[in-house]
Amino acid sequence: MKKVESLQAFRAIAFLFVFLSHTELCPTGSIGVSMFLVLSGFLMAFSTYRKPMMGPVTFRSSVRFAVAKISRLYPLHMITLGMMLAYTVLLLWKDGFPAASVQKTILSLPLNALLLQTWVPDEAVYFTFNKVSWYLSVCLFIYLIFPYFFNKLRSYTIPRLWFAGFMIVAVQCVSAFAAQMALPEPIRPQLIKWITYICPLFRSGDFFLGTILGLLCIKYDVQPEETAKRSFRYSVLECLCLLLCCVTIIWRQMAPLCMRYGIIYLPVSLLGVWLFYKQRGYLVRGLTNKVLIRIGNVSAYAFLIHQMTIHLMKFLVKDIWLLSIVSLAFTIVFSVVYGKLEKYILVVLIAYLMGTSSMSYYLAKLNA
Numbered sequence: 001m002k003k004v005e006s007l008q009a010f011r012a013i014a015f016l017f018v019f020l021s022h023t024e025l026c027p028t029g030s031i032g033v034s035m036f037l038v039l040s041g042f043l044m045a046f047s048t049y050r051k052p053m054m055g056p057v058t059f060r061s062s063v064r065f066a067v068a069k070i071s072r073l074y075p076l077h078m079i080t081l082g083m084m085l086a087y088t089v090l091l092l093w094k095d096g097f098p099a100a101s102v103q104k105t106i107l108s109l110p111l112n113a114l115l116l117q118t119w120v121p122d123e124a125v126y127f128t129f130n131k132v133s134w135y136l137s138v139c140l141f142i143y144l145i146f147p148y149f150f151n152k153l154r155s156y157t158i159p160r161l162w163f164a165g166f167m168i169v170a171v172q173c174v175s176a177f178a179a180q181m182a183l184p185e186p187i188r189p190q191l192i193k194w195i196t197y198i199c200p201l202f203r204s205g206d207f208f209l210g211t212i213l214g215l216l217c218i219k220y221d222v223q224p225e226e227t228a229k230r231s232f233r234y235s236v237l238e239c240l241c242l243l244l245c246c247v248t249i250i251w252r253q254m255a256p257l258c259m260r261y262g263i264i265y266l267p268v269s270l271l272g273v274w275l276f277y278k279q280r281g282y283l284v285r286g287l288t289n290k291v292l293i294r295i296g297n298v299s300a301y302a303f304l305i306h307q308m309t310i311h312l313m314k315f316l317v318k319d320i321w322l323l324s325i326v327s328l329a330f331t332i333v334f335s336v337v338y339g340k341l342e343k344y345i346l347v348v349l350i351a352y353l354m355g356t357s358s359m360s361y362y363l364a365k366l367n368a
Helices: 005-022 029-049 059-070 074-094 099-113 131-153 158-182 185-198 200-219 232-250 263-278 282-287 290-297 299-314 320-354 356-367
Strands: none
Touching: 005 029, 005 263, 005 282, 005 290, 005 299, 005 320, 029 131, 029 200, 029 232, 029 263, 059 131, 074 099, 074 131, 074 299, 074 320, 131 200, 131 299, 158 185, 158 200, 158 263, 185 200, 200 263, 232 263, 232 282, 263 282, 290 299, 299 320
């Protein structure tokens, strides 16, 4: 599948939603995460469907697949982890190294480095250091189970795909409501947030809904129509999707606790991905502009960099609007610079792990 620019614009919007929530300008972080997960599953369906069947899926082959997928962002994860570790140690030093905080930091460090922090239902663990890295932890688990489930899903007929999608939503809803009813009040809010927002097993449902949407587009032979005439019908659908987005964001607190972190945003995320893929309405065509496309192209880096940048800018800028503008500008600049240097950073890491002969080989490959 060639890169669809409108989906890059959609990716940029998802990133901006997450970014604005971290500057405390808009409470849009949860919908941004859902949009990212659904879009990732959708794109994975297209990128993997035309390839030969993965054959017998073993634990070793699944690990290789997951490592290959996560390796692009892992160096940046380790860089941001190191910087936030230094910042955390500085804060601990200012507080006199309290024993409880030191123990929590020591526990969280290996979990964070190995992207296992989301399996601990404690906010002080999964939101330690570079807080947004919890999303990478979720992705690592999804990539680990993807080969097995995708080999099943790609062979499904269209009715079975629809049924699988409805079953995923049903399981998410039933398990979320069951947890809300079963958990005692003192620990309910924290554990509900972990189960429905952080837990990789639960959030893999969002991803595979996106995968099923992608497979349905493939099997229905739905194609992007960026050159087709604009359609009034699609424009109406886009406006309804925008209205649904605004309603879920504004009224999210009225939803049951178990719904407000992810499930409530699934309809707008799925509809949004499909509309941006089709590219038939005036709204999507307008949003598919050079600025959003370029932000979308670096959004993977920006996602890992932005919260650290916001922390730094808060020392210099107090006004929330100015903070958002300045932090976004620096985040994009840092992301573009990292994107330019990424290959050379990987070469340095390879040299460190495998020796200078490997570095010479990969440098030759880069300059070829």
